[in-house]
């Protein structure tokens with residue numbers, strides 16, 4: 001049964017470990033319950049594991065659905081069906097046991113399948129779209145379930161049809177390849193090692209890359225050249241091994257993060273006339289000082305999926 005909390009503190013659900021109380025947060029337990037909530041049109045956001053989200057530390061006057069209880073997956077040969085709230089590393093580990101190749105990259109970060117398909121998550125030359133076959137999606141505007149195939153998903157860098165429409169991912173089908181245990185193990189180890197040496201683990205709460213890479217360049221490289229590594233604002237700090245990560249070092253607030261982000265953004269704009277686009281998504285109330293900082297960096301970029 002769906003559990004709904006009012007005035008619910010969201011901090012513990014965010015990998016950034018930042019966030020205030022939210023007007024309403026619902027946890028559906030079945031896809032049918034999720035559809036019922038969505039058809040009520042009373043919800044502002046659908047979120048997975050909140051690993052790409054900066055919640056405001058202030059009260060958030062919004063209604064949110066979290067999909068974490070929709071965590072079923074079925075593996076049949078090379079075919080996999082996954083519900084939207086299932087976490088990547090869990091399925092990745094299960095595929096490893098069955099010598100299935102294609103999800104090795106998921107071992108390194110904490111997204112749910114809904115979030116990963118929405119953002120077309122990728123790393124280490126693999127992306128979620130590579131093995132994607134089709135998905136069942138709830139079309140909120142027309143109140144119906146549709147099935148979209150890969151070619152209809154409009155997958156692009158950190159983007160898909162889901163990020164730009166009233167579509168909510170319910171579950172998806174993938175087809176992986178038969179692999180060899182040692183090769184799969186080797187790729188996973190290499191991916192984990194790469195992250196360990198260059199990126200913060202979740203012992204330093206963070207939300208992954210802060211800005212998207214500009215075309216043919218790297219946001220981390222530009223920010224590094226602007227000497228951002230190690231810079232701080234309140235409890236937030238630019239990670240000292242990678243300038244495109246902010247860590248919550250000491251009880252940071254959303255305002256700390258946004259001020260630091262704006263400093264990063266402004267430095268790159270001033271030095272290279274490039275306007276970096278945030279990869280993370282901010283959820284807060286319009287009209288506040290931090291929302292204005294966000295608007296300065298996003299201009300017309302779409303906010304989180306409604």
Ligand SMILES: Cc1cc2nc3c(=O)[nH]c(=O)nc-3n(C[C@H](O)[C@H](O)[C@H](O)COP(=O)(O)OP(=O)(O)OC[C@H]3O[C@@H](n4cnc5c(N)ncnc54)[C@H](O)[C@@H]3O)c2cc1C
Pocket residue numbers: 015045046047048049050051052053067084108109110111112113114115116117118119120121122123162167168169170200201202206207208209281303304305306
């Ligand atoms: C340490 C760390 C490392 C990371 N490394 C990478 C990386 O290498 N590559 C990469 O791509 N990302 C990376 N990320 C970012 C993040 O994990 C991904 O963007 C992931 O896809 C987000 O999944 P989520 O479930 O947390 O989504 P959320 O953060 O909850 O939401 C992200 C977006 O997805 C939408 N969404 C979520 N569920 C649904 C649904 N069911 N239907 C429709 N829309 C939905 C939300 O509305 C929102 O717009 C990293 C994050 C961390 C913390």
